[in-house]
Amino acid sequence: MTIRWKHLIVLAIIAPVLGLGIGWSGLMSVRASSGHWAVTDWFLHWVMRNSVSARAVSPDKVPPLDDPGLIPGAAGHFETACATCHGSPAQPRPDSVMAMLPPPPDLQTVVPEWSDGELFEIVKHGVRFTGMPAWPTQSRDDEIWSMVAFLKKLPEMDASAYIKASGLHGMGQAGEVSPLPITCESCHAESKLNDGSLVPRLAGQSEAYLLSALKAYTGKQRPSGIMQVAVGTLPAESLPELAAYYARQTPSVREAVAQDPALIEKGKTLAEVGRASDKVPACLSCHDKAGANPAYPKLSGQNSAYLRQQLLLFQAGTRGGSSYGHLMSEAAKGLTPQDMDALAAYFSQR
Ligand code: HEC
Ligand code: HEC
Ligand code: HEC
Secondary structure (H helix, E strand, O other): OHHHHHHHHHHHHHHHHHHHHHHHHOOOOOOOOOOOOHHHHHHHHHHHHHHHHHHOOOHHHOOOOOOHHHHHHHHHHHHHHOHHHHOEOOEOOOHHHHOOOOOOOOHHHHHHHOOHHHHHHHHHHOEOOOOEOOOOOOOOHHHHHHHHHHHHHHHHOOHHHHHHHHOOOOOOOOOOOOOOOOOHHHHHOHHHOOOOOOOOOOOOOOHHHHHHHHHHHHOOOOOOHHHHHHHHOOOOOHHHHHHHHHHHOOOOOOOOOOOOHHHHHHHHHHHHHOEHHHOEOOHHHOOOOOOOOOOOOOOOOOOHHHHHHHHHHHHHOOOOOOOOHHHHHHHHOOOOHHHHHHHHHHHHHO
């Protein structure tokens, strides 16, 4: 017995020293060019699959993913932040990334192998030692779900469906790759948006507010993986230009969406007088009134899906913004989900 113990102790000392020695000697290759042995490749994938499936969101916690409003923002973000590695229906993976180890897989082929909850886990947290990055912010699960909704659609998309969804433009025939990268308009063009869009309308919004929103994204006070990537590489001096550009635009006239008149009426009352018992203030005391502080955003005519989403974020304490942001978090505290539906319906049609 004593001899065995001695052996174990000697082994426990020698093994790490031997490991360090091999590491120090330079015998271990970290060359990506020589690839993995088949067994290493199998082992790493096996570990990855087990890790992802152990941490996957359970099916009963997956939100509904069939809402078409989820797709455009996620598709545009895919083109800027994912297609560079994974390729897309409009563009194969570049040779440079095919030399990565492991090479990023073609997602059109592999997405069906994963459940919704597993895709969420991969997109939110990324995969260590592979180059697969985590989502730029960890506090916007709603954005990550919209990416999962988009990934589920990807396998059946052809080049022209993808180009349309992602807002790539300057394209000739489907399959011909555009030299023009994704721009603000790819996602925010008035013609792309409708009442169900989670991407907000910018045309005619106050310049002061637009600028403060852009600064809140670049300064990371307002978490959004999609907008952080969209504005992250812009020089600081272009932010005022962009804010001025969008403030000057006239919003296009839209057809009214059929909404329950009782719902709109409920939203109107809340907006005009609030509800003292729950400390809900009258929204119109700050928003959309003559002489209002220009740093308060205009809500009238904004997409109802976007309005509702932002109210949820304010209430959860996730949405930051300008130095006035706390006023709005306070205002959202006493709202029920039904109030949010009513307010979003009312303002979007106002
Ligand atoms: C820098 C390159 C890179 C970028 C950018 C990137 N990925 Fe990946 N991704 C990878 C690599 C490499 C893997 C393979 C991981 C593995 O095999 O273990 C991967 C794996 C995945 C997988 C799992 C597929 C599978 O079967 O292995 C999904 C889903 C995925 N990425 C989605 C995305 C999305 C969505 C984005 C954009 C938000 C993105 N990736 C951005 C490199 C990248
Ligand atoms: C890939 C799609 C995409 C691109 C590209 C994009 N945006 Fe956005 N934008 C979004 C989404 C989605 C939101 C909502 C984010 C949130 O929930 O905070 C948003 C929000 C905004 C807001 C906040 C509006 C408000 O009412 O609070 C501004 C301002 C904005 N974007 C300006 C821009 C500008 C300027 C550009 C170009 C530099 C740009 N965006 C590029 C998708 C995009
Ligand atoms: C005390 C003033 C005040 C009151 C009252 C108020 N808000 Fe706000 N609201 C703000 C400010 C300030 C912002 C901008 C915060 C930021 O991002 O800097 C804002 C932002 C918003 C936004 C986000 C708009 C966008 O484009 O992203 C929505 C939606 C909103 N408010 C809805 C409401 C509703 C609905 C009510 C009534 C229940 C309300 N607000 C009451 C001050 C107020």
